[in-house]
Amino acid sequence: MKNKIKVLPQNLVNKIAAGEVVERPASVVKELVENSLDAGAKSIFIELRAGGTRLIKVTDDGWGMSKEELLLSLERHSTSKISSVEDLFRISTFGFRGEALPAIASVSFFEIKSRDRESLFGHKVVVEGGELKSVKEEGLPIGTSVELRELFFNIPARRKFLKTVFTELKHCILLVTKFALANHEVAFKMTHEGRTIHELAQREKPEDRLFDIYGESLSQRMIPIPAPSDNSKRDFEIRGYLGNPEISRNSRNDIHLFVNRRQVSSRRLMHAIISAYGGTIERNRFPMAVIFIEIDPQKVDVNVHPTKNEVRFQDENALYDRLHLRCKQALQETEAVPSIAFEGVKEADVESESTQIRFERPAAKPVIEPIQRISREKQSDQVRKEVALKELYKPPEQTQREVERLEKKTPKPQEVTSELGTPDMWQFAGVYILAQVKDKLLVIDQHAAHERILFEEAFESFKRGGQVQQLLFPHTVELTLTEYQTYEQNSELLAKLGFISEPFGGKTVVVKGLPAQRGNPNPEVYFREILDDLQERLSAGEEKARALASAYACKSAVTAGTRLTTEEMNALFDRLFACREPHFCPHGRPTLVELPVEEFHKKFKRL
Amino acid sequence: MKFAVEKEKLAEVVQKVLNVVPVRSTLPVLSNFLLETNEKQVSLKATDLDVSMTANVEAAVSKKGALAVPARPFADLVRELPSGKIDVSSTEDRLDIKCKGGRYKISGIPAEDFPALPEVYMSKAVKLDGERLVRMIRKSLFAVSKDETRPALNGVLWHAEADKLLMVATDGHRLAKIEHAKTKIKRLTNDIIVPPKALDYFVRIFADYEGNIGVIFGESNLSFDFGDALLTTRLLEGPYPNYDQVIPKDNVNKLVVARDDFGQTVRRVAILSNALTHQIKLSLKGTSMELTATNFDIGGEARETLPANYSGKEMDIGYNASYLLDVVKQVDSDELIFELDTPTTAGVARPNRYEENEEYMFLLMPLRLMD
Ligand SMILES: Nc1ncnc2c1ncn2[C@@H]1O[C@H](COP(=O)(O)OP(=O)(O)OP(=O)(O)O)[C@@H](O)[C@H]1O
Ligand SMILES: [Mg+2]
Numbered sequence: 001m002k003n004k005i006k007v008l009p010q011n012l013v014n015k016i017a018a019g020e021v022v023e024r025p026a027s028v029v030k031e032l033v034e035n036s037l038d039a040g041a042k043s044i045f046i047e048l049r050a051g052g053t054r055l056i057k058v059t060d061d062g063w064g065m066s067k068e069e070l071l072l073s074l075e076r077h078s079t080s081k082i083s084s085v086e087d088l089f090r091i092s093t094f095g096f097r098g099e100a101l102p103a104i105a106s107v108s109f110f111e112i113k114s115r116d117r118e119s120l121f122g123h124k125v126v127v128e129g130g131e132l133k134s135v136k137e138e139g140l141p142i143g144t145s146v147e148l149r150e151l152f153f154n155i156p157a158r159r160k161f162l163k164t165v166f167t168e169l170k171h172c173i174l175l176v177t178k179f180a181l182a183n184h185e186v187a188f189k190m191t192h193e194g195r196t197i198h199e200l201a202q203r204e205k206p207e208d209r210l211f212d213i214y215g216e217s218l219s220q221r222m223i224p225i226p227a228p229s230d231n232s233k234r235d236f237e238i239r240g241y242l243g244n245p246e247i248s249r250n251s252r253n254d255i256h257l258f259v260n261r262r263q264v265s266s267r268r269l270m271h272a273i274i275s276a277y278g279g280t281i282e283r284n285r286f287p288m289a290v291i292f293i294e295i296d297p298q299k300v301d302v303n304v305h306p307t308k309n310e311v312r313f314q315d316e317n318a319l320y321d322r323l324h325l326r327c328k329q330a331l332q333e334t335e336a337v338p339s340i341a342f343e344g345v346k347e348a349d350v351e352s353e354s355t356q357i358r359f360e361r362p363a364a365k366p367v368i369e370p371i372q373r374i375s376r377e378k379q380s381d382q383v384r385k386e387v388a389l390k391e392l393y394k395p396p397e398q399t400q401r402e403v404e405r406l407e408k409k410t411p412k413p414q415e416v417t418s419e420l421g422t423p424d425m426w427q428f429a430g431v432y433i434l435a436q437v438k439d440k441l442l443v444i445d446q447h448a449a450h451e452r453i454l455f456e457e458a459f460e461s462f463k464r465g466g467q468v469q470q471l472l473f474p475h476t477v478e479l480t481l482t483e484y485q486t487y488e489q490n491s492e493l494l495a496k497l498g499f500i501s502e503p504f505g506g507k508t509v510v511v512k513g514l515p516a517q518r519g520n521p522n523p524e525v526y527f528r529e530i531l532d533d534l535q536e537r538l539s540a541g542e543e544k545a546r547a548l549a550s551a552y553a554c555k556s557a558v559t560a561g562t563r564l565t566t567e568e569m570n571a572l573f574d575r576l577f578a579c580r581e582p583h584f585c586p587h588g589r590p591t592l593v594e595l596p597v598e599e600f601h602k603k604f605k606r607l
Numbered sequence: 608m609k610f611a612v613e614k615e616k617l618a619e620v621v622q623k624v625l626n627v628v629p630v631r632s633t634l635p636v637l638s639n640f641l642l643e644t645n646e647k648q649v650s651l652k653a654t655d656l657d658v659s660m661t662a663n664v665e666a667a668v669s670k671k672g673a674l675a676v677p678a679r680p681f682a683d684l685v686r687e688l689p690s691g692k693i694d695v696s697s698t699e700d701r702l703d704i705k706c707k708g709g710r711y712k713i714s715g716i717p718a719e720d721f722p723a724l725p726e727v728y729m730s731k732a733v734k735l736d737g738e739r740l741v742r743m744i745r746k747s748l749f750a751v752s753k754d755e756t757r758p759a760l761n762g763v764l765w766h767a768e769a770d771k772l773l774m775v776a777t778d779g780h781r782l783a784k785i786e787h788a789k790t791k792i793k794r795l796t797n798d799i800i801v802p803p804k805a806l807d808y809f810v811r812i813f814a815d816y817e818g819n820i821g822v823i824f825g826e827s828n829l830s831f832d833f834g835d836a837l838l839t840t841r842l843l844e845g846p847y848p849n850y851d852q853v854i855p856k857d858n859v860n861k862l863v864v865a866r867d868d869f870g871q872t873v874r875r876v877a878i879l880s881n882a883l884t885h886q887i888k889l890s891l892k893g894t895s896m897e898l899t900a901t902n903f904d905i906g907g908e909a910r911e912t913l914p915a916n917y918s919g920k921e922m923d924i925g926y927n928a929s930y931l932l933d934v935v936k937q938v939d940s941d942e943l944i945f946e947l948d949t950p951t952t953a954g955v956a957r958p959n960r961y962e963e964n965e966e967y968m969f970l971l972m973p974l975r976l977m978d
Binding site: 570 | 753
C-alpha cells in the first residue's frame with residue numbers, strides 16, 4: 001500500500017536528527033560541553049557511568065537560561081547563537097544549528113536544570129524519549145546541568161551498535177582531553193563511575209594545560225612552535241606544540257588539531273604535520289602534536305556535517321603549506337629533524353606536498369622462499385607444522401583457536417634439538433644468524449625468531465606466570481589517559497607476564513618488576529612501549545591475550561643490529577626449534593630460510 | 608721545539624698516555640698526542656673529550672714549542688727506537704726524530720688545533736691511598752649500568768662525609784656500595800658521578816705506581832695526580848637515585864655459606880638455567896641449601912645441595928646466576944653472608960669480615976620464581 005505523504009511528528013524528526021548528531025556517548029558529551037563553553041562556563045564537570053551509556057551528566061557555571069529560554073532550547077532549530085544567514089558564515093560559537101538538545105532529549109531519559117543571573121530560582125525540565133514530562137522551579141546555582149540516562153533506550157538498534165564500555169569511555173576521554181587542551185582557562189573535571197579521570201584547574205597558559213595532560217616527562221619533550229619571524233598579517237595563525245621524534249606514538253590519537261578552538265579531524269592537515277618530521281619518525285609511528293589554527297571565521301565552513309568534526313577551508317592548499325612549513329621550522333630550530341630538504345628554501349618557494357622527500361624503504365622480500373619444513377623432522381611433526389601454518393593465515397576469528405592450540409602442552413623439546421645437534425653459528429650484518437645444519441645453510445632472522453619465541457612464551461606465562469626481575473628502584477610512570485585505560489583493562493595479564501606494577505594515583509603507575517627475559521631495559525620506556533603497542537593492537541581488533549603477547553614479543557625481542565654472543569645465538573637457535581611454529585614470527589614473516597648446498601654448487605658452477 | 612730525551616723514559620710516558628687516545632673517533636684531531644715543552648720537561652697530552660691525560664718526562668729542552676702528532680705511529684716508533692738519547696725537533700708542521708744512526712719524520716698539526724684540556728687546580732689535591740682506590744673501584748665498577756637512556760646510572764657515585772669516602776654503583780637490578788673510613792677527604796659538598804671509563808684507566812695506569820695519589824675535585828671534573836701524570840675526567844650529571852632508601856636495614860633471615868663452594872655450585876647449576884634469564888633458585892632451610900635450575904628448551908634440570916648455615920624462615924628465592932657470580936668474585940672473605948627479607952625484596956650480600964677501615968656490601972634484587 002502506498003503511504004500518503006505527511007508531515008512527520010516533531011518527536012520523530014528529533015529522533016532522526018539524533019541519528020546524525022548523536023552517534024555514541026562521546027557525541028553527547030561533545031554537544032553538551034560545547035554548549036557549556038558557548039555559555040561562557042569557566043568550570044565544567046562531566047560525570048559518566050558505564051562509558052556514558054548509563055549516565056552522562058554535564059554541569060557548568062555558564063550564564064544559564066531563564067525558564068522561557070530553557071523550554072525554547074528544547075525546541076528544534078531554536079538557538080540563541082545565530083539569527084541570520086550572514087551569521088552562518090561567521091560562526092564563532094561551537095553550536096549554531098539549534099538541534100543538539102532536542103535530539104539528545106529524544107533518545108534518552110533527559111533532565112536539564114538551569115538558572116540565569118536575572119532569576120532567583122532555577123528550573124528543572126524533565127523529558128523522556130522526547131516527551132516533556134515536567135517543569136519545576138528549583139533552587140539552583142547559576143549555570144546549567146544536563147543529565148541523561150540510558151542513551152538510545154528507545155532505539156535498540158543503536159544501542160546494540162555501542163562498543164564496549166571501555167571503548168566508549170576511551171572516546172569520551174579523548175574528546176574531553178581535546179577540549180581541555182584547547183580551553184586551558186576553563187577548569188574540567190571528569191569522573192567515571194565516581195573515579196576521577198581528569199581534574200584540571202583553570203590555567204593561565206596553554207602549556208600549563210599541556211603539562212597537566214601529558215605530565216612532566218612528555219610535556220618537556222614538546223617543542224613550542226615559535227612565533228613567525230615577520231609580523232605581516234596572515235589569513236591564519238598557527239600556534240602549538242610538537243613532540244620531539246623520540247616520543248613518537250603508535251597512533252594518531254595524540255595529534256590534536258584545533259581550528260578556532262574547535263577540534264577537527266583532517267587527514268590532510270595531519271599529513272602536513274606528520275610529513276614535517278620526515279624520516280626522523282619511523283613509518284607507522286606518529287608524532288605527538290597540539291596545533292591551534294586561528295582563522296577568519298568567514299574563511300572556513302564548519303557546517304559540513306552535523307557533528308561539526310569536519311571543516312572546509314577556502315584555501316586549504318595554502319593552509320597545508322603554511323602548517324607544514326611552520327612545523328618543519330619548529331623542528332629544525334631545535335634540531336629535532338635534520339634539514340636536508342628545505343635548506344635555503346624561502347617560505348614563498350615552498351609548494352605543496354610535491355616538494356617533500358619521501359623516506360620510504362623498499363618492502364623487505366625474502367630472496368628465497370621460506371622453507372616449509374626441516375627435512376630431518378619426523379613426519380608427524382611436519383604435518384603438525386603445516387597445519388599450524390595454514391591456521392596462521394586464517395582470518396582473525398580463528399585466532400582464539402590458535403590461542404587454545406598454543407596453550408596445549410608443548411612436546412618434549414629434546415625430540416627436535418637432539419636431532420639438530422649444536423651447529424656452529426655466526427652473525428651476519430647484525431641481523432641474521434647463519435648456521436650449518438647437515439648440508440644446508442640456515443639463515444635465521446634474529447628479531448623475527450626471538451619474537452616467535454617470546455610470543456609463545458607469553459602464553460605460557462599467562463598460564464603459569466612469567467619470570468620477574470624485581471627492580472631495586474621502583475619506577476613511577478606517568479601515563480597518558482589512553483595508556484592508563486589500556487593499563488587498567490589489561491593489568492591482570494600484564495602481571496602474569498611479569499610486569500609487576502600498581503596504580504599510583506591519577507594516571508601514574510609504579511613499576512616494580514619486569515619480565516626477566518628482556519635484560520635490563522629502561523623501565524619507563526619499556527613499560528610505555530608495551531602499552532602503546534598493546535593499545536594499537538587492541539584498537540585494531542586483536543584479541544586481548546594475543547595482542548599482549550605480540551606487543552610483548554615485538555618490544556622485547558633483540559633488534560636488528562644487536563651483536564649476539566655465540567652463547568646467545570645458541571640459545572636463540574635451541575629455543576626457536578622448541579617452538580610450536582618455528583618458521584614464522586607472530587606477524588607471519590619468515591623467521592628462517594634454508595639454503596641447500598646444491599644452491600651453492602649451482603652458483604659456483606660445480607653442478 | 609727542540610729537546611733531547613732518554614728513549615726509555617719517553618717510551619714509558621707515551622705508553623701511559625696512549626691509554627686515553629680513542630681508537631676510533633669522529634674527530635680526527637683526537638688521534639693525536641700534543642707534545643709541549645717547558646724549561647725542563649716535555650709533556651704529552653691526549654684526550655677523548657671526556658677523559659684527558661697529561662704526562663711529563665724530563666728532557667734537555669733547548670727550544671720551547673708545541674706540536675700535535677699522530678699518536679699511534681709516534682708511539683710505535685718510540686717503542687722501537689734503540690735505547691739511549693734521542694733528539695727531537697719540530698718545524699711548523701713536522702716532527703723530526705733523530706737517534707743513533709736513524710732519522711724519522713712525522714707530519715703533525717699545529718698545537719692550536721688540539722682541544723684545550725680542562726684546567727685543574729693542583730693545589731686542591733687530597734691524598735688518597737691508591738691501592739684502596741683500586742679496590743673500591745673494582746668492587747663497584749661491575750655494577751654500573753650500561754643503559755645509555757639512564758645516564759646517571761652510567762657512573763660510580765662518590766660521596767664523602769666524616770672522613771669517609773663512599774662509592775656506589777647500580778644498574779637497577781643490583782647495587783654495590785663500598786666505603787673507606789679515615790681518609791683525608793673530610794666531606795664533599797656535592798656527590799659526584801664518575802664515568803667508568805676514567806676509573807678503568809685509573810686502575811690500569813696505577814699498576815705502575817704505588818702509595819698515595821692526589822685526587823682533585825673540580826667543579827665538573829675529577830682528576831688523579833700521579834706526580835708525573837695527570838688523569839682528568841668529566842663528571843656525569845645527576846640526579847643519582849636515592850640509594851640509601853633502598854638498602855634494607857633489618858633483613859633478619861641470615862644465610863652463611865662458604866664462598867668458593869657456593870661459587871662453584873652456582874656456576875655448575877647455572878649451565879642448565881634458562882639461557883636468557885639465568886634464573887637459579889635457592890631453597891633455604893636449616894643447615895643446608897639447595898640450588899636448582901631448569902631450562903625447558905633443552906630439557907635441562909640441575910639440583911645440588913650445599914652445606915650452609917641458615918637462620919630464618921624457610922624460603923625459595925630466585926636470582927640471576929650471573930649476578931650471584933659477580934658478587935662471589937667481589938667478596939674476598941672465605942664466607943659469604945646473605946641477609947634476606949622476602950623472595951621479592953632486596954637481599955644484602957656481604958663478606959664475613961672486612962679489612963681495616965673498609966666496609967662493603969651488595970644488594971641483589973630477586974628474579975621472582977614462577978608460581
Ligand atoms: N549549558 C548551557 N548554558 C546556557 N545555555 C544553553 C546551554 N545549553 C544550551 N543552551 C541554550 O540552548 C540553545 C540550544 O542548544 P543546542 O545545543 O540545542 O543548540 P545550539 O548549541 O544553538 O546549536 P547546535 O545544535 O549546533 O549545538 C542554545 O542556543 C543556547 O542558547
Ligand atoms: Mg549546542
